[in-house]
Amino acid sequence: MGADKTVMKSTIYYGPGDVRVEERPVPEPLTPQDLVIRVVRTCVCGSDLWPYRAMDASSAGKPIGHESIGVVTQVGSAVTIAAPGDFVIVPFPISCGECAACRAGFESSCPNGGYFGGAEGQGCQSEYLRVPHADGTVVNVSRALASPEFADDPAVPHDPHDFDDAMLADLLTLSDVMGTGYHAAVSTEVKPGYTAVVMGDGAVGLCGVLSAKLLGAERIISTSRHEDRAAIAREFGATDIVPLRGDDAVDAVMALTNGDGADAVLECVGTAQSFDTGLRVTRPGAVIGRVGLPHGVTVPAEGTFYRNIGIKGGPAPVRTYVRRTLLAAVLRGQIHPGHVFTKTYTIDEVPQAYADMDARRVIKALVRVSEV
Amino acid sequence: MGADKTVMKSTIYYGPGDVRVEERPVPEPLTPQDLVIRVVRTCVCGSDLWPYRAMDASSAGKPIGHESIGVVTQVGSAVTIAAPGDFVIVPFPISCGECAACRAGFESSCPNGGYFGGAEGQGCQSEYLRVPHADGTVVNVSRALASPEFADDPAVPHDPHDFDDAMLADLLTLSDVMGTGYHAAVSTEVKPGYTAVVMGDGAVGLCGVLSAKLLGAERIISTSRHEDRAAIAREFGATDIVPLRGDDAVDAVMALTNGDGADAVLECVGTAQSFDTGLRVTRPGAVIGRVGLPHGVTVPAEGTFYRNIGIKGGPAPVRTYVRRTLLAAVLRGQIHPGHVFTKTYTIDEVPQAYADMDARRVIKALVRVSEV
Numbered sequence: 244m245g246a247d248k249t250v251m252k253s254t255i256y257y258g259p260g261d262v263r264v265e266e267r268p269v270p271e272p273l274t275p276q277d278l279v280i281r282v283v284r285t286c287v288c289g290s291d292l293w294p295y296r297a298m299d300a301s302s303a304g305k306p307i308g309h310e311s312i313g314v315v316t317q318v319g320s321a322v323t324i325a326a327p328g329d330f331v332i333v334p335f336p337i338s339c340g341e342c343a344a345c346r347a348g349f350e351s352s353c354p355n356g357g358y359f360g361g362a363e364g365q366g367c368q369s370e371y372l373r374v375p376h377a378d379g380t381v382v383n384v385s386r387a388l389a390s391p392e393f394a395d396d397p398a399v400p401h402d403p404h405d406f407d408d409a410m411l412a413d414l415l416t417l418s419d420v421m422g423t424g425y426h427a428a429v430s431t432e433v434k435p436g437y438t439a440v441v442m443g444d445g446a447v448g449l450c451g452v453l454s455a456k457l458l459g460a461e462r463i464i465s466t467s468r469h470e471d472r473a474a475i476a477r478e479f480g481a482t483d484i485v486p487l488r489g490d491d492a493v494d495a496v497m498a499l500t501n502g503d504g505a506d507a508v509l510e511c512v513g514t515a516q517s518f519d520t521g522l523r524v525t526r527p528g529a530v531i532g533r534v535g536l537p538h539g540v541t542v543p544a545e546g547t548f549y550r551n552i553g554i555k556g557g558p559a560p561v562r563t564y565v566r567r568t569l570l571a572a573v574l575r576g577q578i579h580p581g582h583v584f585t586k587t588y589t590i591d592e593v594p595q596a597y598a599d600m601d602a603r604r605v606i607k608a609l610v611r612v613s614e615v
Numbered sequence: 616m617g618a619d620k621t622v623m624k625s626t627i628y629y630g631p632g633d634v635r636v637e638e639r640p641v642p643e644p645l646t647p648q649d650l651v652i653r654v655v656r657t658c659v660c661g662s663d664l665w666p667y668r669a670m671d672a673s674s675a676g677k678p679i680g681h682e683s684i685g686v687v688t689q690v691g692s693a694v695t696i697a698a699p700g701d702f703v704i705v706p707f708p709i710s711c712g713e714c715a716a717c718r719a720g721f722e723s724s725c726p727n728g729g730y731f732g733g734a735e736g737q738g739c740q741s742e743y744l745r746v747p748h749a750d751g752t753v754v755n756v757s758r759a760l761a762s763p764e765f766a767d768d769p770a771v772p773h774d775p776h777d778f779d780d781a782m783l784a785d786l787l788t789l790s791d792v793m794g795t796g797y798h799a800a801v802s803t804e805v806k807p808g809y810t811a812v813v814m815g816d817g818a819v820g821l822c823g824v825l826s827a828k829l830l831g832a833e834r835i836i837s838t839s840r841h842e843d844r845a846a847i848a849r850e851f852g853a854t855d856i857v858p859l860r861g862d863d864a865v866d867a868v869m870a871l872t873n874g875d876g877a878d879a880v881l882e883c884v885g886t887a888q889s890f891d892t893g894l895r896v897t898r899p900g901a902v903i904g905r906v907g908l909p910h911g912v913t914v915p916a917e918g919t920f921y922r923n924i925g926i927k928g929g930p931a932p933v934r935t936y937v938r939r940t941l942l943a944a945v946l947r948g949q950i951h952p953g954h955v956f957t958k959t960y961t962i963d964e965v966p967q968a969y970a971d972m973d974a975r976r977v978i979k980a981l982v983r984v985s986e987v
Contacts, residue, residue, distance in 0.1 A: 342875070343872075343873075343876065343898050343899070344898065344899035347878070347898065347899070347900045348900065349899050349923045351923065352899035352900060352921065352922050352923045354899070430925070501715075503714070503715030504715065506719070518916075526715050526716065526719065527715070527716035527719070527721050527724035527725070527726070528719045528721025528932070529719070530925075530927065533920065536920070537916040537920050540916040541916060542914035542919075542926070544890075544909040544912040544913060544914050545909050545912075547914075547926070547929070548908070548909050548929045548930075549724065549929060549930065550724050550929065551716075551721045551723065551724045551927075551928065551929035551930065551932070553802070553902075553925060553926065553927035553928075554914070554919070554926045554927075555902065555923075555925035555926075555927070556920070556923065556925075557919070557921060557922065557923035558923065560900070
């Protein structure tokens with residue numbers, strides 16, 4: 244199924260407030276290293292809203308979307324990581340798997356790779372997707388299920404055809420938001436017993452809360468200002484909600500931390516205000532973990548120096564975390580990051596999904612494209 | 616001896632190129648938490664040259680110097696960490712020992728503390744020194760020697776009176792430069808097998824080389840441009856010397872690292888050029904460890920984000936490192952950071968010591984003030 248289909252539906256960005264679902268050719272492998280998947284689930288990311296809101300430049304007429312899970316339909320001759328029929332997670336970074344960045348587990352900064360969305364056939368909000376550098380990019384869930392780690396585990400479904408909607412939603416978050424929230428938590432060096440502050444209550448911020456909890460934070464302060472999001476933050480492990488911004492947020496966090504500041508700060512927004520507030524509530528010697536794309540952020544060289552404040556983070560090396568920790572946690576049902584999806588759409592409804600996320604009517608929009 | 620003396624020699628900063636040794640009152644404890652030491656050894660720091668070279672503001676008529684070891688002469692009534700006669704290291708940061716920064720091991724960013732030099736009676740290039748917040752600030756070497764860790768170790772001299780000049784020089788570096796170089800190495804997260812670049816060949820940079828080696832770096836590239844310093848860098852563990860700056864340094868380091876960049880970068884200068892070069896040779900996902908006081912440095916928020924470059928560091932929590940690792944390494948003779956001292960002066964000769972360091976005639980000037 245799929246290999247003989249030649250036309251697909253694909254979401255195309257045309258300009259601020261204007262995304263359309265159009266017919267495009269089903270992509271083929273362009274190099275021996277490429278594979279193609281039939282997309283099972285995709286979604287709309289907070290960062291897709293930057294061009295949608297005209298806050299980031301993006302070229303009109305380009306496919307959009309960088310989060311997907313699906314079933315392999317075609318593989319180039321050099322691909323060894325998967326075969327047609329395998330169920331895979333496609334992390335948002337394209338990575339060669341061989342350079343120093345990839346070898347160090349930072350494949351999201353691979354100089355030979357890039358990110359999904361933009362190039363023809365490489366937008367994830369589509370029925371099919373071309374995956375370049377497949378061996379360095381995808382996570383093969385089918386093979387993982389057959390591996391010794393999971394094969395004998397009765398808590399894990401053994402056939403992707405048995406994945407229910409909830410499991411597919413959890414797995415889809417591993418293509419970006421759960422891995423990105425986890426990167427914020429790892430970057431800010433959360434340790435057991437820590438007090439963590441999570442800036443931002445989008446899907447990434449909520450996954451940041453879940454990740455801080457997973458890494459042992461004892462107290463987790465979320466800056467959520469929306470009750471639907473605060474409810475998920477609490478479910479994910481937030482112990483305190485500070486629905487404030489700027490000086491008020493700083494005062495509230497300092498009051499909650501006995502004037503000390505937080506041991507860990509997950510910056511999941513990327514605006515100057517969020518970064519600045521995050522820095523101000525970081526206790527001396529702690530690290531701010533940033534995963535929000537910086538927009539107008541400046542890092543004060545001296546102020547951070549005297550307080551020994553570290554700054555770490557960037558695009559999340561999702562694949563590294565998925566293979567190391569997160570796939571197991573999802574397959575075993577230990578975490579349910581898929582709860583960030585509050586509404587499901589068809590591929591034809593993607594423009595509505597953008598409008599709903601833009602208006603904050605949904606936290607994160609899931610798109611059901613096909614079945615396993 | 617000392618407690619009945621009322622006048623001492625003390626180095627006073629008057630302005631660019633102008634430090635003088637004058638008579639000042641021997642300091643007394645001002646609070647129950649203070650102690651006073653008779654200084655045995657002190658030295659001139661690269662950072663003392665900033666005001667000497669008119670590159671940093673500093674008030675005329677203030678005592679200068681922040682590195683010392685010595686013998687306790689007086690203790691305030693609340694001091695428990697030492698008694699008169701004890702031999703102590705006085706790290707350059709003054710720290711309360713009780714706040715969140717101190718508890719987290721970042722006492723060099725203690726909001727209740729500060730740094731030696733400046734306040735009357737608190738300049739280290741003097742015959743006596745007042746130590747505020749003594750319990751949170753000093754390292755008591757006499758008590759350490761009597762502890763189970765060292766008491767039965769035949770490799771360790773058991774009485775400070777037996778310390779020879781070389782041991783005193785090694786111990787003196789623990790008040791700042793060895794701890795600061797170590798902070799650069801810890802901040803940049805050196806791990807066994809790593810390739811590290813050390814920006815700067817001052818005493819801190821050289822101690823950074825030694826620290827990278829101590830933490831297991833396999834290849835250590837020093838940017839030394841002076842043969843006397845390069846020789847010590849090699850002795851301390853440098854495998855490569857790149858005597859270049861700017862684009863040329865970047866090209867050379869990238870060539871040495873197969874185009875990948877370094878796994879760890881110790882920024883021990885603090886100028887914009889050094890920091891910028893350091894960032895450019897850092898491989899994606901690595902951390903730049905900075906201990907040079909920033910002068911005109913800007914941290915690019917986006918450039919570091921996409922490459923997942925971390926920035927950590929600040930004033931070194933010397934006391935934490937000395938108690939955890941460095942005192943044992945020095946007492947057991949495993950490291951000889953005192954080799955950064957290339958000339959010894961009397962207290963009266965301190966102005967000459969500044970002039971010699973300023974002219975790079977010596978790497979670091981040791982001042983012999985009294986004997987144990």
